[in-house]
Amino acid sequence: MHGTGAEADGARGVFAVDSTAPGSAPRGLDEFRRGWETQVGDEVFQLPAFSPDTIGDFRVKGTVAKVHGAAIADLHAASATRTADVPGGDQDLVAMYVVRRGAWTLGGPPGHGDQTVSAGQFLVRHLGRLTAFETSAHLTAKFLVLPPGELTPLLGNRVVTGPADSAEMRLLTAMADMIHTTVADLGPAGVAAAQATLVELTKAVAKGRFDDVEPRLAPALTRAAKDIADRRLAEPDLSPAMLARELNVSVRTLHRAFAAVGEQVTTYIRHRRLHEARLALAAPSGRLSVSELAAHWQFADGSHFTRAFKKHYGQTPTEYARSAAAAAAAAAAPLPPNRRPPGRGPAEGA
CATH class of the missing domain: 1.10.10.60 (Homeodomain-like)
Incomplete structure (x- = not known):
């Protein structure tokens, strides 16, 4: 495991873990927990109690970044994982699960059944307590922990689900990826802006639309547009209009976002x-x-x-x-x- 640059005030942190190499699985969970507690902290999200078979076979590769009260984990798990409910494990946060491969099954709130996020889907909900979950082997997923202040009134008791490649999720994913690559070098203003942008983009996911007057979202929008353009460079219909349609924004919004970062x-x-x-x-x-x-x-x-x-x-x-x-x-x-x-x-x- 490798950790870098947690600020003295705990505003940011980043670490990487890889327990997929031969012989590293038995200590993989310990390294992951140590990295989380050191670089992220239990005040953001308390890690649950993992089952004994998970403790002995924890083969996970990924990176975790913290910005203020938010955290982003990109995980590739070769082994299945299982956790248990924690008595008195009260929490107040919003969690998002974006699954690319495999499945992530979440314990539901009282009176509700379990919820499974399948490959190609996302789920976002408010968590009032620490609940059990189970992941399949060969899981590829992104897990976000977000501060509840602006999101809980919007979500209420709803569980919002949808396709992981929706326009709004593309923007959120692009921003999360940028944070992973820049968080170690961000100053206090950048850390605050990164968290605020994650919250705004999660609002867009919950609403199913993008707030095209929010200037902080321009970097995420341009990154998402570039990702699509890079994949479709040889296609004859690649144009600002096509990119705007893919991202569910107006052409004017797309041009304005590129202009905000000094490009066309x-x-x-x-x-x-x-x-x-x-x-x-x-x-x-x-x-x-x-x-x-x-x-x-x-x-x-x-x-x-x-x-x-x-x-x-x-x-x-x-x-x-x-x-x-x-x-x-x-x-x-x-x-x-x-x-x-x-x-x-x-x-x-x-």
Whole structure:
């Protein structure tokens, strides 16, 4: 397990755990619990009592980040886990479970049955007490703990469920991923903003719509849009309008979010396509022609592609391909005798 940078006031913390390596499972739960208590703390979420078979076989890999009263865990569990109800385990928080693979079964509130979150689904609810849960083996999931203040009045006693790839969940997932990569370097203002943004995005999930006048959500919206664009760069219908539809926002909202972080949607798409075309031009074999690359990456024709490429990289595609080939050939060519490193001559080892 590796931990980094918990602030003295406990406002942030991050740790990683990997008990999937051979021989590490018996101490895996201890390391996870130690990391949680040190970097997150029981005041955010009290870990439950795990069953004896879980204690002996706890094979989990993941990262956990804390920002103020919120925590995000990305977990990949090879083993199944089971916990028990804790008498007097009162809590007041909102929990979200986003399952990509496997299943997570949650103990229901008094008078209600268990609730199972299957692969491709999410569930968010208020927790008033620590309840038992069970996870399947080979689980991939994201678990969020959130402060109840603004969310409990919105949720009430409801359990909100839905698809994990909904527009609102894409935004929340993008923000959670950004927090994981930046939390260790965030200052106090950044930590507070990160928690506030998580809460706002969870509101969007609960309402089924995005608050397009909330400026703090712009980074999450742009990240989610970029993730979709990166996966669909070669598709002819990739456009700001398509991205806006996928994220359930207006085109104006999408443009405004990109502008807030100093970018433009169309510029991002064009530069990413040019980058992929540049990689293809440097490929050692099977290189497409300029016209084929232009068609593949959705440029109007070869001349438009050539102009855009030269403007961005300072060379035409043909010039770049020649220079890349020459550099590759020079790197592969054997050094002349007078340039060989010492001790590598023909007589070495004689």
